[in-house]
Amino acid sequence: MAQEFDTVIRWxxxxxxGTRSYRGYDRTWDIAAPGKPVIHCSNDPMLGGDPTKMNPEDLLLSALSAxxxxxxxxxxxxxxxxVTGYQDQPVGQGETLASGAGRFLSxxxxxxxxxxxxxDLEEAAAIHGRIHEVCFIARSVNFPVTCAPVFRQI
Structure with a gap:
């Protein structure tokens, strides 16, 4: 079944x-989707972005985790x-080449x-091994994704 996803990205x-000079504009934008709150974004702080706003790398890692x-x-x-509670603090490893091109490595x-x-914590842990067969985002990325869960029984 084909699906279509759409958003609006507005610089x-x-x-x-405008872009008359390289340092004369901000690397900020908004993400909007019908009926949803706007997300204010910026590029990576290493590249002069606003560290208080989400950047593309944050968004990709968050989408993968979610x-x-x-x-x-x-x-x-x-x-x-x-399951009565779930929190994740995913970590992505990336590289940036001298040319400025970057990518996630894992x-x-x-x-x-x-x-x-x-x-049964063994059964609870085994579920993680089946997720990447079906997760839309994990199936779409070209880098390895691993999972190191910690369980707490309450």
Whole structure:
């Protein structure tokens, strides 16, 4: 089944002279989608971006983590694993070449998952191994993604 996803990306960094000079404009933009809050973005702070705003690398890593989480919750529910809390602090490793071209080399998801007391933690952990077969974002990236979950029974 084909799907279509759409957003609007609007550059907000024109200080009045557009791109007349390299340092004369900001690398900021807004992401908008119908009926959803606007996300204000900037490029990586290493490249002069605003460190208080999301950048493309943050967004990609967050999308990867969120997709994994949503599939985990779905598969856990189907397996009878009761999840009561989920938080991830994923880390992406990248490189930037002398030319300025960059890319992700890898990403590690580090979810901390709260499960009901008595949960079979081996079964809960095994679910992670099945997610990349179905996760839209993980199936779309060209770098390895690993997962190092930590479980806490409550």
């Amino acid at each position: 907000t960094g024109n200080r009045g002279d 997709c994994h989480m949503l599939w985990y919750l779905h598969l856990a529910s189907a397996a009878g694993v009761v 990403a590690e998801l580090r979810p901390e998952i709260e499960v009901a007391a008595g949960t």
